[in-house]
Amino acid sequence: MSVRCILVLTVLSLWCASSRAQTGAKADSTQVTGLEEVSVVAVKQSSSLRGQPVAASIVTAPQLNHLNVVAIKGLSDVVPNFYIPDYGSRITSTIYVRGIGARIDQPSVGLNVDNVPVLNKNAYDFDLSDMVSVEMLRGPQSTLFGRNTMAGLINIQTLSPMSYQGWRLSVQTATNNPFRGSAGWYHRFGRNFGIAAIASFSASSGFYTNDYDSTKLDRERLFNFRLKAQWNPSRRLRISNAANIGMLRQGGYPYASVQTGKISYNDTCFYHRVTVSDGLTLGYTGDRFSLTSITSYQFISDNLTLDQDFLPLDYFTLMQKQHETGVTQDLVFKPVDDGGIYRWLFGAFAFHRHQNMTAPVTFKNQGISSLIEDHRNSSNPDYPIQWDSRSFVLNSNFRIPTWGLAAYHESRLDLDRWHFTAGVRLDYEHTTLKYHSDCSTGYTIMQTGGGGELTPMRHVPVDIDDRGERSRHFLTLLPKITALYDISADDNVYLNISKGYKSGGFNTQMFSDVLQQRLMGIMGVGASYDIDDVVGYKPEQSWNFEVGAHLDFLGGRLLLDGALFYIYCRDQQLTMFPDGTTTGRIMTNAGKTRSWGGEASLTVKPLEGMALRANYGYTNATFIHFFDGHDNFSGNALPYVPRNTLFLQALYTFPNVTSWLSGLTFDINMKGTGRIYWNEANTLHQNMYFVTGISATFTGRRGDFQVWVRNLNSVSYDTFYFVSMGNEFLQRGRPREIGMTLRINI
Amino acid sequence: MKIKSSLALGAVALAAPLLTSCLGDGDDNREQTLVYNIVNLVTPSNADVKPYMSTGTYSFYLKGSDLTVSTADLMLGTSKSSFVTGETPYTQTVSALGTVISFNGCSGNVNQDSSLPLNNFSGRITSAAYYISTAVPGITGIATPTPVPVLKYNIGNEYTVRTFCRxxxxxxxxxxxxxxxxxxxxxxxxxxxxxxxxxxxxxxxxxxxxxxxxxxxxxxxxxxxxxxxxxxxxxxxxxxxxxxxxxxxxxxxxxxxxxxxxxxxxxxxxxxxxxxxxxxxxxxxxxxxxxxxxxxxxxxx
Missing domain, CATH: 2.40.160 (Porin)
Incomplete structure (x- = not known):
């Protein structure tokens, strides 16, 4: 961190302290800060999730600031049984909740940002300024929120211009992360119209070094612009629109070889992404009924270029480019709450997304030698082959249009202290894969001449031009029943039985392997892949049985939320690296799995200004039945699922320290994760590890200044492990980071 | 993960429709003629004469629930012979794997010679034969798969004939x-x-x-x-x-x-x-x- 930077921050801090008074942030608040807009979760469920039969965690702005959370990855382990390992690049948002998760293709956890359901998991990892709250609903939310919410739903609400007017500025610097800044302008025109424009930029020099060329691998530049408008033309009508543009340029994939302990590869790796989204929410409340419409448009264009062998050798590289557009429409119709015992809602949802992708794999010298020539020659050494060139391309182009329709209903019956809910959703989805794969190359078969020298025998052209189309459609019924009993106004216990669903589809990553095996087939060796078998995968379905409680003691000074769950999952989608020397990952339906466990969240405020928080999650997730054709993994733990998540936090705020320092808050926290198994055979694992963080926040009248440390104890741990082509790789967790954040509200 | 070979076997489903069209629909006048090329293995009863193979063609005329079997190029010794059997009931079995027409006890005389009666005539026409569509260079096989007549019959006390697919x-x-x-x-x-x-x-x-x-x-x-x-x-x-x-x-x-x-x-x-x-x-x-x-x-x- 430069001296100039330190001086700037210090000056700004002093300016902040001398400015006219504004209310400083409280040490801890579990209350949503002025959420004056229509939240899709509030519309479909309730704005008070602790009164609902659902395990939910709500993280509000003060807590997000204490932990310096700007992306959902920052909440990993803070929320019980909610785990997002940080590895690879921002294309990777692998979320595991209660043992359910997905590394590629369809997500298991839905994500809404200002009511916009993000369709493509490639767009899940972004920085977002001025988040007001992040709600994490655990367990299937499929009945109300549909596809790909099998493990839960994340709902992010950003600050509304109707709640705040003025400027919000923030700047942050840290070791290996030179700059992150945002500027938001919030303005209200009259009583009924407000607009906000927020821009943010971050630049990171990266943590990991490529030993091959001594460059930093995970450099990043991220820009985001959000325009939010809210208009309440009448007391009955609310209109809000949130538009977002994001641009990302990132290195990535700091995978270290287990054998050498080093990250070293010779070809370029990067991830570039542009996202555009717009969500329009219309809410009309009549005398007896209300209607809410949520319409969204989203576009993503990204480029993933990868040294696919992650070695300092010329095996192969991938350049995957995709463009995707998507539109969604959600309608919710329900009566105005008249205090009656029966309530209901009806809803309809539709979406369409169209994905265009090119994914050429370039085979290079070492790859041609080891993966093609050697394989062929080992089966017929008397007639070896020589490839025409030391580089060729396997081209693959895809078009994947997908559309879906759903209708849903929920009824609620309130009988004194008992509340019963029954819901059902009928969900239909149709997806098509149109593919075109081609390759033009060749090789020469050699023979041993009379003098013992090798001479050409004949040339074999390799001309592949495969086109095809596959379609799948899925029709699913998603029921839910719940019962909740109010012990008192603030305490309840509940039972929740619901079905979860994650769409099937096509895993295009395997096409390069399909082509490679096709190529081997031309040479007379190997086994060709059946496209339907390796590219298509079925939907995943689960049944979730849950009992829980939301308890309030001592007038809100002690809050306890707990849940016990059992999940039975059929056709769980697992990502596997197939046997042998193939490169892609297969999405396979792994037979049956089950998870059981529990969660507990405890918040205690023993003294004014003090808050103690403990969140613990336990998940025991195993295969009931999984035979991959070679090995039987029945009874083994699911890989990549942490058995325990733990978050401990102690906060204390000294109020009114000086005339200009309205609060000084110390925060010490610890996250614990593990054990995590890295493979289906459970032969490798990461033991449970604990990462500590501390911060000190100086709160003035117009903002705050925070110094913080992440991974204070410099714990060394692994976030990801895999085997590719017989080589083992892992990614290490981030080292200690020390930083400062300045937030100014004008 | 088990990878299914692209050289997966398939049954000769192409020919199945030809056979399923004979499914009884109550119309006893329904007629169809099926013609197949096959190989005859002819075993003379004289142990001093070596069995021999010859190609041949069989016609199966189906009418209602009966069929007749005929051939005009059965090599007996060095001569071509022929026969037409009388009507014989047949049964048809249709499954996802294919169709089989089975029959027993066809009677008749070879070359209309009562000294060369057909005895112990049993057979079936099956579409459930394995087939791999991938062409193999240098192999002159059957280009388009057809159902296979699997027949066995005696000709008096002189010969035993069995058919098989080449x-x-x-x-x-x-x-x-x-x-x-x-x-x-x-x-x-x-x-x-x-x-x-x-x-x-x-x-x-x-x-x-x-x-x-x-x-x-x-x-x-x-x-x-x-x-x-x-x-x-x-x-x-x-x-x-x-x-x-x-x-x-x-x-x-x-x-x-x-x-x-x-x-x-x-x-x-x-x-x-x-x-x-x-x-x-x-x-x-x-x-x-x-x-x-x-x-x-x-x-x-």
Whole structure:
């Protein structure tokens, strides 16, 4: 961190302290800060999730600031049984909740940002300024929120211009992360119209070094612009629109070889992404009924270029480019709450997304030698082959249009202290894969001449031009029943039985392997892949049985939320690296799995200004039945699922320290994760590890200044492990980071 | 993950519609004629005369629930002979795997000669025969798969005739005993290997194609298709045998084949083991490294 930077921050801090008074942030608040807009979760469920039969965690702005959370990855382990390992690049948002998760293709956890359901998991990892709250609903939310919410739903609400007017500025610097800044302008025109424009930029020099060329691998530049408008033309009508543009340029994939302990590869790796989204929410409340419409448009264009062998050798590289557009429409119709015992809602949802992708794999010298020539020659050494060139391309182009329709209903019956809910959703989805794969190359078969020298025998052209189309459609019924009993106004216990669903589809990553095996087939060796078998995968379905409680003691000074769950999952989608020397990952339906466990969240405020928080999650997730054709993994733990998540936090705020320092808050926290198994055979694992963080926040009248440390104890741990082509790789967790954040509200 | 071979077997489903059109719909006047080329294995009752093969054509005229069988080119000795049977009831079985028409006790006389009556005439026409569509260079087989008539009948006390397909794919279980590079003995059971025997009746030779050839789990690569060319075919009293020694197989590679001396077949034999010639047993020795045995059929039913 430069001296100039330190001086700037210090000056700004002093300016902040001398400015006219504004209310400083409280040490801890579990209350949503002025959420004056229509939240899709509030519309479909309730704005008070602790009164609902659902395990939910709500993280509000003060807590997000204490932990310096700007992306959902920052909440990993803070929320019980909610785990997002940080590895690879921002294309990777692998979320595991209660043992359910997905590394590629369809997500298991839905994500809404200002009511916009993000369709493509490639767009899940972004920085977002001025988040007001992040709600994490655990367990299937499929009945109300549909596809790909099998493990839960994340709902992010950003600050509304109707709640705040003025400027919000923030700047942050840290070791290996030179700059992150945002500027938001919030303005209200009259009583009924407000607009906000927020821009943010971050630049990171990266943590990991490529030993091959001594460059930093995970450099990043991220820009985001959000325009939010809210208009309440009448007391009955609310209109809000949130538009977002994001641009990302990132290195990535700091995978270290287990054998050498080093990250070293010779070809370029990067991830570039542009996202555009717009969500329009219309809410009309009549005398007896209300209607809410949520319409969204989203576009993503990204480029993933990868040294696919992650070695300092010329095996192969991938350049995957995709463009995707998507539109969604959600309608919710329900009566105005008249205090009656029966309530209901009806809803309809539709979406369409169209994905265009090119994914050429370039085979290079070492790859041609080891993966093609050697394989062929080992089966017929008397007639070896020589490839025409030391580089060729396997081209693959895809078009994947997908559309879906759903209708849903929920009824609620309130009988004194008992509340019963029954819901059902009928969900239909149709997806098509149109593919075109081609390759033009060749090789020469050699023979041993009379003098013992090798001479050409004949040339074999390799001309592949495969086109095809596959379609799948899925029709699913998603029921839910719940019962909740109010012990008192603030305490309840509940039972929740619901079905979860994650769409099937096509895993295009395997096409390069399909082509490679096709190529081997031309040479007379190997086994060709059946496209339907390796590219298509079925939907995943689960049944979730849950009992829980939301308890309030001592007038809100002690809050306890707990849940016990059992999940039975059929056709769980697992990502596997197939046997042998193939490169892609297969999405396979792994037979049956089950998870059981529990969660507990405890918040205690023993003294004014003090808050103690403990969140613990336990998940025991195993295969009931999984035979991959070679090995039987029945009874083994699911890989990549942490058995325990733990978050401990102690906060204390000294109020009114000086005339200009309205609060000084110390925060010490610890996250614990593990054990995590890295493979289906459970032969490798990461033991449970604990990462500590501390911060000190100086709160003035117009903002705050925070110094913080992440991974204070410099714990060394692994976030990801895999085997590719017989080589083992892992990614290490981030080292200690020390930083400062300045937030100014004008 | 188990990878299904693209050289997966299919039944001869193409021909199934031809047979299913004969499903009874209550119309006893429904008629259809099915014509198939097949190979006759003729075994004279005189043990001094060697059994012989000849190609032939059979016609099956179906009307209602009865059929008649006829042929005009059955070689008895050096002469072409013919017969038309009387009407015989048949049964038809349709399943997802294919269609079979079965019949017994057809009667008639060869060349209208009462001294050459047809006896013990049993047979079936089955579409549930294995087939692999991938073309193999240098193999002249049957281009388009058709249902197979599997017939057996006696002609008086003079001959026994059995029919079989000259281009048949056999599926079953191959068990290989091997010694690995460390000298450890092992055995390997493989149901993916498919064998194809294409017989040249004129030359009395056969090309044998071995698909998905893998004789041991640690074999470096599965061979998509290897060919044992021009093996002698020998008739026996109740069947036939294909044998060969010291064969260097040809491996399909691109649009042609490449010799592969790494898998020399020191011995190979295929022998029919069922009375109607649809079942075979094979034995082979590959370079004294792999000793294999196979038992299988070319018709599912």
């Amino acid at each position: 281009d048949a794919y056999y599926a079953g279980t191959t068990t290989t005993h091997y010694t690995d590079k460390d000298g450890n003995a092992g055995s390997f059971e493989n149901k993916d290997i498919v064998y194809r025997a294409v017989i040249d009746v004129e030359k009395m030779t056969a090309d044998v194609v071995i698909y998905n050839a893998q004789f041991a789990p640690q074999q470096p690569q599965k061979i998509t298709a290897m060919i044992l060319k021009a093996l002698p075919v020998e008739t026996m009293a109740n069947g036939y045998r294909i044998t060969g020694e010291d064969i260097i197989p040809e491996v399909v590679e691109g649009a042609a084949t490449t010799p592969n001396p790494k898998y020399p077949f020191k011995k190979f034999s295929m022998t029919t083991t069922s009375d109607n010639l649809d079942q075979v047993a094979m034995e082979f020795n590959v370079g004294d490294r792999y000793h294999g045995m196979f038992s299988g059929v070319y018709c599912l039913f």
